[in-house]
Amino acid sequence: MNLLDFARGPALQWSLVIFVVGVLWRLLGMLLLRTRKDLSKPRRDAAWKGLRLIALRSWPRKEFLGGTAFGEVMGYAFHIGFLLALFFYVPHVLFFADISRGLLGTDLHGLTGLHWPTLPNGVVTLLSAISIAALVAVLIHRIVNPVKRLISNFDDYFSWLVTLGPLVTGMAAFAHLGGWPYERLLAVHLLAAELLLVWFPFGKLMHAFTIFVARGSTGMLFERKGASL
């Protein structure tokens, strides 16, 4: 078994297994916690309005713009670039379709008759470069800013590293950089993505699943207490 076979086979399977087990464990462990009964009379009854906080927190507040604009812009640049490259790059789409066929016996086209759209390689390359630039910028900001540096721990830096890994190795594989055979570059890219999957449930990357739940529940709490959203 060569490195690519290992990356495509056992490493892929085990990383997905760890990802699924870890995400379900953490999510259910949090969602099934007891919520303390609030005996006070709610200020406002329409608790579902609190869900507005999910949208409101996704946009900078005018009052704090000066302090948060950098993080907001870089955050959006990274996330948009990363997600578009992940879900609309041709080989990724074929890879997901292949996994889908392996698991379900069919892919999106077989299920719905629809074709998953893809982006031109040039656009994906640009998006990946933007994502990498944004990641580097936020790391520099984290190190330079004394407050952020103080509150940063291993989780922050390691999560940053495992997020950067697939982007950099993906770009290297696409551009055939480093004088390595493509198969080795592809294997390293797959392993980098698999490391991301393995670390995902246990570090701050889990925010992908918890962020909207947290904002929604906070918003509902605020609404109940009559706080201004």
Added chain:
Amino acid sequence: MSSPLLGEFLRSRGVTRRDFLQFCTTTAALMGLSPALVPRVAAALAQARRPSVIWLPFQECTGCTESITRAHGSTLESLIFQGISLDYQHTLQAAAGDAAERARETAMQENWGRYLLIVDGSIPTGNKGFSSIAGRDNLSLLQEAARGAAAIVALGSCAAFGGIPGANPNPTGAVPVSAIVKDKPIINVSGCPPIPVVITGVLTQYLTFGKLPELDALGRPRSFYGQTIHDRCYRRPFYERGQFADSFDDEGARQGWCLYKLGCRGPTTHNACATVKWNDGTSFPIEAGHGCIGCSEPGFWDKGGFYQPLSTGQWGSARTLGVAVGVGTALGVASAALARKRQKDAEGA
């Protein structure tokens, strides 16, 4: 051995100056040289002495020889190739037996340190009887010939990377030239077989400039192997638009869409097929409707099925993931129950 100038030789074979210049222009372009250098290439090539070349075929199928000699018709490439002083090639030469071996030994002695050694086929390192010539095993023949060579051209994927004889389970212990010879410059002209013009292009560059071409990390001339088939494929726009043939006889295949999903290795294969093409520039495998099988890359025979897409993940079944979902759910529920108990205990305390 007589060694007239290459220009004289070609004229004697009826090659016109126009044809010769056209060849020089094409070869210069393929080598990435400026058009201003074409006269220099032509002058140097016309004045070049026919170098002594010793060609040792080992574990091979004669496809590389077939490619360069183009049995179906004489081309300028084959004439240029004949223009070298091919002092030993047991498939092509008229002499046989002791006479052939004496020709090799004489050529080696007369041109010691100057001759070009071409090797096609891999070298078995197992039982010496796996492949031998005139009672000599391939390994000792290569070691002896390599000592007196100015440079070595490993012709074809077998000589360059082990090729099909070296494929799993490699019963003969086949290795490429580079695994045996460590102290001579080696040019890997890979392919199964290599494109004729790539072979002559490398020889032309050697004759013209007296030095080896710039090589990539795998020892292949950058001028021919610098880009992937995919980079220059005429079906590339379909790849960019996400239009793929799903089978060899569907509408996509008829429309000439990208063959990536049918296992095309174009994105991982460095070669000049998409630009130079085969059979006098007639076509190449992708143009003929079949994906590239990546024959100019190391270990191409052992990289999974030729019809599996490159992106293929080797996923077993849904059962493993189903078990993972079950275990994750059980762990989540159990840890929540434990936490709830702790919460309750804390409230009661």
